Amino acid sequence: MTSFELRKQFLSFFKKNNHIVVPSSSLIPDDPSVLLTSAGMQQFKSYYTGAADPMVSPHLSMKGKPIGGVNVVSIQKSFRTSDIDEVGDESHLTFFEMMGNFSFGGYFKEEAIKYAKEFLDSIDITIDYVTVFKGDKDVPKDEESIKIWDELGFSQEKGNLKLENKEENFWGPTGSEGPCGPTTEIFVNGVEVWNIVFNEYYCGADGKLTKLKKSGIDTGMGLERLSMVSQEKKIIFETDLFKPIADAVPSSLDERVKRVCADHARSIVFLVGDGIRPSNKEAGYILRRLMRRVLVYENLYTDDGYDTLPLLKKAVEMFSEFYSEIKEDDIISVFSQEKTKFQTTLAKGLKELERVDSLDAKSAFRLYESFGLPYEIIKELGGKKAESLVQEDFDEQLDKHREISRAGQERKFGGHGLLLDTGELKAADEEELKIVTRLHTATHLLQAALREVLGNEVEQAGSDITVERTRVDFTFERRLTDEEIQAVEDLVNKAIKDNLKVEEKEMSYQDAIKTQALHFAKEKYPATVKVYSMGTFSKELCGGPHVSQTKEIGKFKIAKQESVAAGVRRIRGIIEEA
Numbered sequence: 001m002t003s004f005e006l007r008k009q010f011l012s013f014f015k016k017n018n019h020i021v022v023p024s025s026s027l028i029p030d031d032p033s034v035l036l037t038s039a040g041m042q043q044f045k046s047y048y049t050g051a052a053d054p055m056v057s058p059h060l061s062m063k064g065k066p067i068g069g070v071n072v073v074s075i076q077k078s079f080r081t082s083d084i085d086e087v088g089d090e091s092h093l094t095f096f097e098m099m100g101n102f103s104f105g106g107y108f109k110e111e112a113i114k115y116a117k118e119f120l121d122s123i124d125i126t127i128d129y130v131t132v133f134k135g136d137k138d139v140p141k142d143e144e145s146i147k148i149w150d151e152l153g154f155s156q157e158k159g160n161l162k163l164e165n166k167e168e169n170f171w172g173p174t175g176s177e178g179p180c181g182p183t184t185e186i187f188v189n190g191v192e193v194w195n196i197v198f199n200e201y202y203c204g205a206d207g208k209l210t211k212l213k214k215s216g217i218d219t220g221m222g223l224e225r226l227s228m229v230s231q232e233k234k235i236i237f238e239t240d241l242f243k244p245i246a247d248a249v250p251s252s253l254d255e256r257v258k259r260v261c262a263d264h265a266r267s268i269v270f271l272v273g274d275g276i277r278p279s280n281k282e283a284g285y286i287l288r289r290l291m292r293r294v295l296v297y298e299n300l301y302t303d304d305g306y307d308t309l310p311l312l313k314k315a316v317e318m319f320s321e322f323y324s325e326i327k328e329d330d331i332i333s334v335f336s337q338e339k340t341k342f343q344t345t346l347a348k349g350l351k352e353l354e355r356v357d358s359l360d361a362k363s364a365f366r367l368y369e370s371f372g373l374p375y376e377i378i379k380e381l382g383g384k385k386a387e388s389l390v391q392e393d394f395d396e397q398l399d400k401h402r403e404i405s406r407a408g409q410e411r412k413f414g415g416h417g418l419l420l421d422t423g424e425l426k427a428a429d430e431e432e433l434k435i436v437t438r439l440h441t442a443t444h445l446l447q448a449a450l451r452e453v454l455g456n457e458v459e460q461a462g463s464d465i466t467v468e469r470t471r472v473d474f475t476f477e478r479r480l481t482d483e484e485i486q487a488v489e490d491l492v493n494k495a496i497k498d499n500l501k502v503e504e505k506e507m508s509y510q511d512a513i514k515t516q517a518l519h520f521a522k523e524k525y526p527a528t529v530k531v532y533s534m535g536t537f538s539k540e541l542c543g544g545p546h547v548s549q550t551k552e553i554g555k556f557k558i559a560k561q562e563s564v565a566a567g568v569r570r571i572r573g574i575i576e577e578a
Contacts (some may be wrong), residue, residue, distance in 0.1 A: 001123060001172060001228045001231070002227075002231075002240055002520070003223060003239065003240050003241050003519045004321075004322070005263045006123070006223060006226055006230060007075055007097075007099075007225060007322060008225065008494075009072075009119075009123060010073070010075070010099050011073055011075070012192050013118075013122060014073035014101050014115070014119075014121050015073065015215075016311065017071075017099055017115065017442075018069075018071060019069075019071045019073040019075055019577060020067055020069045020071065020072045020073070020104060020351070020433075021061070021073055021074070022043075022061050022062065022067060022073070022074045022353060023061045023062070023074065024061065024074060024075060024076045024077045024078075024323070025042070025043035025060060025061045025076065025077075025169050025277075026060075026274045026318070026543060027035075027077050027079055027270060027274045027276065027283070028077075028274055028275070028276065028283060029042055029043075030042075030043070030060065031045065034074065034541070035081060035282060035283060035286070036079040036081060036286065037076065037077065037078055037079065037397070038078050038079060038080050038285055039076070039098065039220065040074060040075075040076035040078070040098040040099070040100035040102070040218070040220050041077060041100070041102060041179075041199075041218040041220075042076075042486050043060070043061055043073070043074075043076070043196075044102055045178055047104040047177075047216070048179035048212065048214075048216045048218070049178070049179060049202060049212070050212075050213055050214065053066075054067040054068070054070055054071075054104055055067075055068060055069070055073075059089070064124050064469045065254065069106075070102075070103060070105055071101070071102070071103045071106040071107065071164075072101070072102050072103075073100070073101045074099075074102070075097055075098070075099050075100075076097070076098045076099075076100065076225065077095070077097065077270055077274070077323070078095070078096050078097065078098045079094055079095050079096075079267065079270075079271070079368070080094060080096075081094070081286055084289065084290070085220075085262070085398055086194045087259065087260050087263045088256040088259050088260045088395075089259075090234075090235040090236075090237070090259075091235070091236065093236070093263055094220050094263055094264065094290070095266050095267040095270050095271075096223070096224050096241055096261070096269045097223040097224070098220050098223075099220070099221045099222070099223055099226070100219045100220050100221065101115060101217070101219050101542055102216070102218055102219070103216055103217040104214070104215040105216060106214050108215055108217060109144050109145055109148060109198055110144075110148050110185075111217075112146065112196050112198075112217045112219065112263075113148045113152070113184065113313075114147065114148070115194065115197060115279075116219070118196055119242075120186070120188075120194075123230060125156075125188055125193075125226075125229060125230060125570055126188070127160075127173060127187070127188060127481055128187045128188055128189065128190065129159070129160040129161060129162060129163045129189070129547070130154050130160065130161050130162075130184055130185065130186050130187065131161070131163070131164045131168065131169055131185045131559035132146050132161060132162070132182075132184050133145075133162055133163070133164065133165075133166070133169040133281035134163035134164060134165055134168060134169070136165065136494040137306060138209055139166070139170065139181075139182060139201070139209070141163075141563065142169075142182050142184070142198075142370045142550050144263065145182075146161065146455065149184070151160055156286070161510065162199065164185075165334070167568065168185075169182060169183045169184070169185065170182050170183060170441060171183045171197045172199070172203065173195065173202075173388045175203050175447050176526045176527070176528070177203055177204050177527070178201075178202065178389045178539045179199040179201070179202055179203070179205065179211070179212060179216065179218070180197075180199065180201050180202070180203045181198045181199045181215075182197075182198055182199055182200070182327055183195050183196060183198065184196050184198075186316065187233075190214070190231050190242065191225055191228070191229060192225070193221055193225050193226055193229060193519050194219065194220070195219065195221070196217070196219045197217070197218040197219065197220075197222050198215065198217065199215060199217070199368055200212060200215050204436045205248040205526070205527065205528045210419075211403060211546070215337050218464045221313065221476045223241070224236045224239065224241055224242075224533040225237040225420075227240065227241055233394050233435065237258075237259050237262065240262075241266075241318075241393075242262050242266075242316070244314055244467065245261075245262040245265055245266065245314050245315055245318070246259065246261070246408070248310040248311045248314050248465065249261050249262065249306060249311065250301070250304045250305045251311060251484055252304050253264060253297075253301060253304060253306060254363050254376075256376070257297055257301075257376070260293065260294070260297070260508065261294050261297060261306075261308070261311060262311065264290045264291075264293060264294050264309065264520050265294065265311035265312050265314075265315050265496075266315050266319075267290050268290055268291060268315075268331065268335065269286065269312060269315040269316055269319065269326055269545055270319070270323070270326070271283065271286070271287045271290075272287070272330060272331045272334050272335075273323065273325045273326040273327070273330070273331070275298075276419040277334060278334070278337075278338045278341075279568045280484075281462060282405060288338065289372065290334060291340070291342070292342050292346075292372040292405050293374060294308045294311075294523070295308065295338075295339055295346065295536045296346060296372055296374060296377055297374075297375060298378055298464060299346055299350075299390065300380075300508045301374060301379075308335070309332065309335070310337060312328075312331055312332065313328060313332075316328045316331060318435050322446075326336075333376045337540060341369045342409075343373075344370070345371060346371065346372070346444065348371060349367060349370070349371025349372065349373050350371075350373075350381070351370065352367060352370075353367060353373065353378065353381055353390075355387065357385065358366075358388075359378065359385045359386040359388075359434050360393070361387065361389065361390075361393035361394045361441055362391060362394065362397060364378045364379075364382075364386070364389055364394055364397075365394060365397040365398065365538055368394075375391065375572075391533075408451070423530050424556075428445075432467045435467050436465050436466065436467055437545045437546060437547060437576075438467050438547055438552060438553045438554065439469070439470040439553075439573070439575060440465055440470070440544075440545065440546060440554055441468045441502060441534075441546045441547045441550065441552075441571075442470060442492065442536045442553050442556050442573060443463060443465065443472060443497075444494045444534065444542070444546070445491075445492045445496070445534065445539070445556070446470070446472055446488070446542065446552075446556070446573055447460055447472070447474075448491075448495075448518075448534075448537055448540075449487075449488045449489075449491035449492050450452060450472075450474055450488055450571075451518075452488075452491055452520060453487045453491065454476055454480075454484065457475070458474050458475060458476055459474065459475045459550060460472060461474055461475055461568050462471040462473050468574070469559065469572050469573060469574045469575045470574075471570060471571070471572050471573075471574070472570065472571050473568055473569070473570045474568070474569055474571070475567055475568060475569075476567070476568075476569045477567055478565070479528055479561065480569065481571070483564065485561065489556065489558050490556065490574075492556045493555060493556055494538045495534060495535070495538070495550055496550045496551060496553050496554070497551070498535070498550065498555060499549050499551035500534040500535040500537065500549070500552055501531045501534070501535070501548070502532060502533075502534055502547055502548055502549065502550065503532070503534075503545045503550055504530055504531070504532055504544065504546070505530070505533070506528060506529070506531075507528070507529065507531065508525070508527060508528060508529070509527055509528070509529050509541075512529050512531050512541055515531060515539065516539070517533075517540055517541050518538075518539060518540040518541070519541045522546040530542060530543060530544065532544065532546055534550055553575065554575045554576065555575065555576045556573060556576075557573065557574050557575070558571055558573050558574050560572040561572060561574045
């Protein structure tokens with residue numbers, strides 16, 4: 001069965017069973033704690049908590065009209081940023097379509113499980129086995145689901161029902177807090193195809209679970225995996241959702257490269273379709289990263305005949321019938337503009353690759369981060385310089401970076417480099433982390449000093465902190481005079497010399513704003529935030545980390561200023577070691 005037919009069958013089945021078809025929401029979520037939509041239930045989150053009523057509350061995907069019912073079905077455009085670096089193997093994706101049926105108190109476990117079994121039977125898919133939550137100290141064993149599955153022919157005795165722990169069979173919340181609950185999962189040919197979540201609890205920002213007033217159903221089944229088992233393919237890239245795109249890549253290229261290009265082409269099409277444009281912030285940064293990765297391949301494999309445009313056009317052809325927001329002219333225009341901008345950066349990256357004498361994992365990772373050069377390109381073009389460079393060491397650097405990014409994602413705000421979308425705090429080990437922490441606190445002082453000297457209309461437009469320097473972009477129309485630079489630098493160093501205590505307070509976002517702490521209008525903040533203060537000189541919403549006393553920073557020096565765009569200046573600052 002084709003993927004297009006599977007979409008139609010899924011929506012039709014649940015429509016016949018009194019579910020209202022709700023269009024996919026945008027990849028740009030309405031939830032400030034999430035960068036991109038990553039789950040089908042996100043657009044329905046408020047109905048589970050009781051904050052909104054599906055019978056009367058306006059719903060964005062329904063063009064502002066209420067859903068008008070408590071049982072719904074949708075196919076949601078979804079994106080997982082955490083899988084970007086894994087793409088190229090046989091299973092990981094960035095963009096995917098999440099099919100789901102949902103109920104906000106209309107039905108619960110019995111109906112949800114039986115609907116799933118009935119739908120899979122209707123498309124001739126046989127379930128291998130199912131899993132159920134085994135219980136723990138916080139949530140009891142899911143006896144009800146075990147009983148329902150037993151009636152349908154699945155049990156531990158037969159070997160087709162397994163009990164799993166919370167790590168495997170408890171889902172949610174999306175973002176820092178929200179609905180969650182135990183799950184039952186359905187496996188076909190050894191692959192998990194359907195996850196049914198029983199939203200019985202609300203998980204607070206502190207991790208505490210409380211019972212929801214009204215239980216709900218939240219299910220998710222990836223169209224890509226369903227297509228794989230339905231079309232009897234071994235991997236998702238052989239399905240009709242990917243193969244036509246991958247076939248536009250020259251056959252001489254490595255399979256990993258083909259998968260990356262096919263995946264990223266799909267993602268680019270959907271991100272641009274939802275109005276996202278390449279930038280150095282938030283979702284725009286994700287789009288830029290994907291575009292530049294395929295452009296590196298395009299540059300490298302030009303002689304093999306590789307061109308990204310045919311892939312994008314094929315993706316538009318495949319998906320625009322179901323997703324009308326996808327427009328070929330827009331996508332080609334946005335991609336072409338980014339290609340023009342990237343040529344200089346790519347040339348610098350390749351030049352830097354030529355310049356270095358040897359390539360270890362750290363230097364390779366910095367090339368990847370600074371210029372977008374993937375590992376395989378660095379290894380291939382590095383020649384003898386990269387002989388000692390191995391994938392495992394590079395991946396180790398990537399994992400360390402992810403740990404820092406993941407920690408930053410939990411505190412994604414303040415604009416100071418704890419996430420890729422706003423600028424990134426880069427540290428490969430504990431020693432480097434100590435240095436960038438000093439620079440991070442110096443960045444707060446720099447921001448305060450800029451506003452003191454240039455006026456309160458100055459707003460940070462991004463930052464990037466590495467072990468060598470801090471780089472701050474800010475809104476200002478002209479070049480700073482030498483006197484202004486010196487005044488800013490002097491103010492920062494005075495605050496350092498005064499050895500101000502760095503105080504951290506956690507509070508609600510609304511309370512934080514009332515304290516007049518510096519925050520940025522374009523940032524998205526979670527409900528609970530941290531405010532870092534240094535005397536009366538600096539007070540700002542941020543996720544940390546910071547030094548304890550400003551004297552720990554050392555002497556601060558502005559090394560360079562430059563223009564990066566109309567109305568945006570950039571300052572690079574360093575710590576001068578004694």
